[in-house]
Amino acid sequence: MLAGGVLIGAVNIYLAASLLPTTVADIGGERLYAWNMTVFLTAQVVATMLVNQILSRRGNIGSYLLGFGVFALGSVVCAATPNMPVLLVGRAGQGLGAGLLTGLGFTLIYSALPRRLWVRGSALVSAMFGLGNFVGPALGGLFAQFGSWRLAFVALALTSVLMGAFVPRVLPTSDRTGTGAEAGTPLGSLLPIIGAAGAVSIAGIVSDTPTMMMLLGLALASILVFVVTEKRSRVRVLxxxxxxxxxxxxxxxxxxxxxxxxxxxxxxxxxxxxxxxxxxxxxxxxxxxxxxxxxxxxxxxxxxxxxxxxxxxxxxxxxxxxxxxxxxxxxxxxxxxxxxxxxxxxxxxxxxxxxxxxxxxxxxxxxxxxxxxxxxxxxxxxxxxxxxxxxxxxxxxxxxxxxxxxxxxxxxxxxxxxxxxxxxxxxxxxxxxxxxxxxRRTEPRPESGPASKAGPNSASGSNAESGSRSESVSAYGSTSEGPRGIRVEDVSEGRR
Structure with a gap:
C-alpha cells in the first residue's frame, strides 16, 4: 500500500507529460502547456509538507483515504476537462493527492513498520520513483497512440479508488493525536517553498538563459528564507x-x-x-x-x-x-x-x-x-x-x-x-x-578503567547494563540531546 501510493504519483508525472501533446491538440490551450508540470509539482511539494498535520487530524487510514480520494478527484477533473484552465485545476488536485501519498509512504514506514524493516520498506518505496520513470512514459505513449488521453486519466482514478478500498484492511489504525493540528500549519515555511518550487518549475520551461538563471537565483533565495524561517519558527517542517x-x-x-x-x-x-x-x-x-x-x-x-x-x-x-x-x-x-x-x-x-x-x-x-x-x-x-x-x-x-x-x-x-x-x-x-x-562523534563509547571490569552480578555491572539498555542516543541526531556515555559507579570502593 505504501509503495503503491508513491507509484501512482510517480507514474502520473511522466504519463501526463506523454499525454499533453495529444491533449493540447484536442482541447487547445497551448499557451498554458508548460504550466501543467508547474502546478502539479508545486501542489505536490506543498502536500508533502502538510503530512504530519493531516496525520494528527485523521490518523493513518483517514489520511490515506484522503490522499487517494483527492488524487482520484483530480484525475476525474482531468478526464472530463473541456479546456486547459480546468485541466490545470485537475492537475493541482493530482499534485496534492500524490504529494500526500508520497509523504505518507515514508512516514508510515517509521510509524507502522518494525525497526528491522525500515531499510527494506524505504528501498521498496524509493524504488517506486525509478519504476514510475520507466512505466509512466510507456503507458502515456500507449494511450496517446490511440488518442485516448481521457481514458488514461480515468484509469488513474479507478486505480486510486481501488487501492483506497483496501486501505482499511491493510493499514494499522492510529489515534488522532491532534498534536500537529494544535501546533498549527507552518505557513511561514510553506510560502517560501511554494515560491521556490514555482520559480524552479518556470525556470525549467523558459528558453532564455539569463531569465532561467534569474529564476534559479530567486529559488535559491526562497530556500534560504525557508531555512531562516524554520530556525526561528515554533512550527517546523523539518x-x-x-x-x-x-x-x-x-x-x-x-x-x-x-x-x-x-x-x-x-x-x-x-x-x-x-x-x-x-x-x-x-x-x-x-x-x-x-x-x-x-x-x-x-x-x-x-x-x-x-x-x-x-x-x-x-x-x-x-x-x-x-x-x-x-x-x-x-x-x-x-x-x-x-x-x-x-x-x-x-x-x-x-x-x-x-x-x-x-x-x-x-x-x-x-x-x-x-x-x-x-x-x-x-x-x-x-x-x-x-x-x-x-x-x-x-x-x-x-x-x-x-x-x-x-x-x-x-x-x-x-x-x-x-x-x-x-x-x-x-x-x-x-x-x-x-x-x-x-x-561517529555522537556514538556512546564504553568507559575504561577498573569500574568497567566489574562482574555481571556487581552493582556497577547492573547499573551499566540497565543504563545502556534504557538510554541511547541516535547516531544521526543532535549532539545536544541524549547521553554522551554512562557513568559507572565503583560501589565496592565507595567512589565514583
Missing part, C-alpha cells in the same frame, strides 16, 4: 535537530538532494541517443529510463545490508558511483558515435543509477533515526518526501540550464549536462562523509 550544531541530519538531507537531482539527466538522454547515436525513438527512450532501472533494481540488493558499517559505506559509495558513471558517460559523447560505443552507454547508465539505489534506502533510515523523539522522527520521515520532490524539480531546471549553456553543439550540451551533475553527485559524497563523521 525536525528541530536539523538546525542544531553538530547534527548529521542536515548532511543526510543534503546527500539525498545530490542523489535525487542527478535523475534529471534522464530528460535529455533520449535526445542525445537519437542525435548522437542515431537510435530510433523507442530505443532512445529505453536508454533514457536506464538510470531509473538501475536505481530501482539495485535498492532491493542494497536493502539486504544489515551491518551499520556496511550501511555507512553504501551511503558514501552511492554518490561516488553516480558521479563516476555520469563523468564516464560524458567522455563517451561524440558526433556520429559508432553503434558499439552507443551500446556501451547502457551498462554505464545502469551502474550510475545503481549508485542512487545503493545509498537511498540507508539515507532514508539515517534520516528517520536522526532524532530520538518519536514525533520528531515522524517529521524527519515525512521530510524525505519533501526533499525528494523539491530536488527533482530543481534538478530538472538545472538540467535545462546546463543544456542551454552547452549549446548549440549537441555534444557540448551533453557533456556540460553530464559533467555538471557528476560534480553535484561528487558533492554528495562529501556530504555523506560529513554525516558519517558527525554520527
Amino acid at each position: 525536525p528541530r535537530s536539523t538546525y542544531q550544531p553538530g547534527s548529521a541530519l542536515r548532511w543526510v538531507y543534503s546527500t539525498i538532494v545530490c542523489l535525487a537531482a542527478g535523475v534529471a539527466v534522464e530528460t535529455f538522454l533520449p535526445l542525445f541517443g537519437q542525435r548522437l547515436g542515431g537510435l530510433p525513438p523507442i530505443t532512445a527512450g529505453f536508454f533514457g529510463a536506464a538510470l531509473s532501472l538501475g536505481w530501482s533494481s539495485s535498492q532491493i540488493a542494497s536493502s539486504s545490508a544489515r551491518r551499520e558499517r556496511t550501511a555507512r559505506w553504501l551511503r558514501v559509495a552511492g554518490p561516488a558511483l553516480l558521479a563516476t558513471g555520469l563523468a564516464v558517460l560524458a567522455l563517451m559523447q561524440r558526433h556520429d558515435a559508432p553503434r558499439s560505443l552507443v551500446l556501451a552507454w547502457l551498462p554505464v547508465l545502469l551502474l550510475a543509477g545503481a549508485g542512487i539505489g545503493l545509498a537511498m534506502p540507508h539515507l532514508s533510515v539515517a534520516a528517520m533515526t536522526g532524532t530520538p523523539d518519536k514525533e520528531e522522527g515522524a517529521k524527519a520521515a515525512a521530510a524525505i518526501a519533501t526533499v525528494l520532490t523539491l530536488s527533482t524539480a530543481c534538478g530538472a531546471a538545472v538540467a535545462g540550464l546546463l543544456v542551454s549553456l552547452g549549446g548549440p553543439s549537441t555534444v557540448d550540451s551533453a557533456r556540460c549536462l553530464l559533467l555538471g551533475f557528476a560534480a553535484v553527485s561528487a558533492l554528495g559524497t562529501l556530504t555523506a562523509l560529513r554525516a558519517d563523521r558527525l554520527a
Whole structure:
C-alpha cells in the first residue's frame, strides 16, 4: 500500500507529460502547456509538507483515504476537462493527492513498520520513483497512440479508488493525536517553498538563459528564507535537530538532494541517443529510463545490508558511483558515435543509477533515526518526501540550464549536462562523509578503567547494563540531546 501510493504519483508525472501533446491538440490551450508540470509539482511539494498535520487530524487510514480520494478527484477533473484552465485545476488536485501519498509512504514506514524493516520498506518505496520513470512514459505513449488521453486519466482514478478500498484492511489504525493540528500549519515555511518550487518549475520551461538563471537565483533565495524561517519558527517542517550544531541530519538531507537531482539527466538522454547515436525513438527512450532501472533494481540488493558499517559505506559509495558513471558517460559523447560505443552507454547508465539505489534506502533510515523523539522522527520521515520532490524539480531546471549553456553543439550540451551533475553527485559524497563523521562523534563509547571490569552480578555491572539498555542516543541526531556515555559507579570502593 505504501509503495503503491508513491507509484501512482510517480507514474502520473511522466504519463501526463506523454499525454499533453495529444491533449493540447484536442482541447487547445497551448499557451498554458508548460504550466501543467508547474502546478502539479508545486501542489505536490506543498502536500508533502502538510503530512504530519493531516496525520494528527485523521490518523493513518483517514489520511490515506484522503490522499487517494483527492488524487482520484483530480484525475476525474482531468478526464472530463473541456479546456486547459480546468485541466490545470485537475492537475493541482493530482499534485496534492500524490504529494500526500508520497509523504505518507515514508512516514508510515517509521510509524507502522518494525525497526528491522525500515531499510527494506524505504528501498521498496524509493524504488517506486525509478519504476514510475520507466512505466509512466510507456503507458502515456500507449494511450496517446490511440488518442485516448481521457481514458488514461480515468484509469488513474479507478486505480486510486481501488487501492483506497483496501486501505482499511491493510493499514494499522492510529489515534488522532491532534498534536500537529494544535501546533498549527507552518505557513511561514510553506510560502517560501511554494515560491521556490514555482520559480524552479518556470525556470525549467523558459528558453532564455539569463531569465532561467534569474529564476534559479530567486529559488535559491526562497530556500534560504525557508531555512531562516524554520530556525526561528515554533512550527517546523523539518525536525528541530536539523538546525542544531553538530547534527548529521542536515548532511543526510543534503546527500539525498545530490542523489535525487542527478535523475534529471534522464530528460535529455533520449535526445542525445537519437542525435548522437542515431537510435530510433523507442530505443532512445529505453536508454533514457536506464538510470531509473538501475536505481530501482539495485535498492532491493542494497536493502539486504544489515551491518551499520556496511550501511555507512553504501551511503558514501552511492554518490561516488553516480558521479563516476555520469563523468564516464560524458567522455563517451561524440558526433556520429559508432553503434558499439552507443551500446556501451547502457551498462554505464545502469551502474550510475545503481549508485542512487545503493545509498537511498540507508539515507532514508539515517534520516528517520536522526532524532530520538518519536514525533520528531515522524517529521524527519515525512521530510524525505519533501526533499525528494523539491530536488527533482530543481534538478530538472538545472538540467535545462546546463543544456542551454552547452549549446548549440549537441555534444557540448551533453557533456556540460553530464559533467555538471557528476560534480553535484561528487558533492554528495562529501556530504555523506560529513554525516558519517558527525554520527561517529555522537556514538556512546564504553568507559575504561577498573569500574568497567566489574562482574555481571556487581552493582556497577547492573547499573551499566540497565543504563545502556534504557538510554541511547541516535547516531544521526543532535549532539545536544541524549547521553554522551554512562557513568559507572565503583560501589565496592565507595567512589565514583
